[in-house]
Amino acid sequence: MKIKFTSELKWHIILILFIIVSLFPIVFAISSSFKTLNEAYSNVFGIIPNSPTINNYTEVFTRLPFFKITINTFSIAACVTLFKTITALFAAYSFVYFDFKYKNIIYFFLISTIFIPFTVTMIPNYLTISKLNLNDNLLGVILPQLSDATGIFLIRQAIRGVPPSLIEVAKLEKIGHLRIIKDILVPLVKPAIISTGIMFFINSWNEYVWPVLILKSKENFTLPLALQLFISSEGGTDFTIAMAVSVVTMIIPLVLYIIFQKYIINTFASSGIKG
């Protein structure tokens, strides 16, 4: 027992240290966002502010159309997530259940696009969006992101875990593909779909480089772009306000995480019923 206790203690200490390192920036951001700028410099690591203030938050909302910016970010993230997930689901279904010529080669090429850096596609995409006159338009940010090979890969893996006999039963019942996806597949691979969706959402929510290329006016900004205003020369060095923006940026993904955490943790579907 003693041996077990000491060996476990080691892991507990490592994990606790890991949690502290992970949580520190968040706690630091929340705490600083309620400090005055002076206190932020004098009492850098104090977790509880001496004289808490919400001035930083009111400042954020008066200086920028913050509500609009949050809606922009949410709209982009929601559209991108929805379309990427749906296209990934359909593509994954086809790759698993349809037999077509060159299936494996097509799949191989599709998956290899995961390894193409963003900087390679950035310029062609930018030129296309400019030609479409979608500069400084939310649609311009959304359009190149409607499908994604990572999602196809993840959902395909989940679908492969569904016993083929379930789909064969549906085929024998003459049930169409859309209905099979809706009634049988989606309920069975729901955790994988949701965790993939959350991943898409968070990636899109945090995205900086592509929106900064497309979006020009503050009206159309997303949260990461707004955050940049306060830590660049334009916004000066008022980092308590920047921290307030960070906290606001964090809220929606955090709420989503809390709602869907059971799916994220439990990614694998309970598939197959055997006696």
Added chain:
Amino acid sequence: MKEIIFENICKSYGKTKVVNNLNLTIKEGERLVLLGPSGCGKSTILRIIAGLEDITSGKLYMNDDCVNDVPSGDRNVAMVFQNYALFPHMTVEDNITYGLKVHKVPKEEVKKRLEAALEMLKLKGLENRKPKDLSGGQRQRVALARAVVKKSDFFLLDEPLSNLDAQLRGHARKELVKIHETCGQTFVYVTHDQVEAMTVGDRVALMNEGTLQMIDTPHNVYNKPANVFTAKFIGAPSTNIFPVDYLDGKIALGNQNLILPQMWINKIVDSGCKNLYFGIRPEHINFSRIEIDNAFKGFVKYIEDYGNRFGIYIEVEGNEIIAMCDKNQLKSGDIVYFSPDFTKIHLFDRNTTMSIGYPEEL
């Protein structure tokens, strides 16, 4: 006619032939059992009927129409899978009625069929449970109920009892036969269990390595096997098979001879075949420690105790032969004399391994 006809059907995966030139007619309303060892192609045949596998060559007819290109959904078949394939996220009721509801069968009709199926398969009270909350036997019955409510012309079962324990299996077997008698569809049943095949089937089709070995009634498959494979596969312990040579009314095994009855001599002469395999089931051998007429002489190698009877392994001229008896007074090393019951023997051509046939008297 609600028949299924296989005409020269072949199925290959790449270079591997899984079904080899199959010609078979499954009659309307019969219970046909496809029996064979693992990997013999029996499940593939069932999946070909269901339309879940395409055919490499040949033609498949159902209800007098060639269905080679007809998708599974249009073949009017119901299938019970080995793993039951119940939808884990649906209740028992939804599992059973899902197909009917998708095809917009009127609600009263769905309810009527559901009630009848629940009644028939003793699933009353379990309607709202999910598959994970059911026992193996209950899941199997839900899978059957789902097939029953479909009221299709053909009922396909892929080893439906293999996940049940022995006791439940015996019970489920009787239930299956009862369902067939009530519904009257054409049943095609796949199993590797010969007891199941014999008790369920009106006819048994025995497969090996993608080739049909024999198709006949369970009685004939057991008593008049068409070839060595059938003789050895059916029955446990399996039929003793050993090579013998025919000469002047006698068969010779090494240095020992056995005089054949006239009916067998005629049969052998008709067949023109002299190099034979001799087949005899362990339960059809008479043996004694005292010398008996027209018998082979051997010695006891070892004895197996099955509880209700004994298996005596006898070595004769380099061949191992097993004989069954109820009481045992023998021990290893004893000299024994044994003679087969000539009304129960089987003779096969050694070149083709096919039976030379049976005398008319039998």
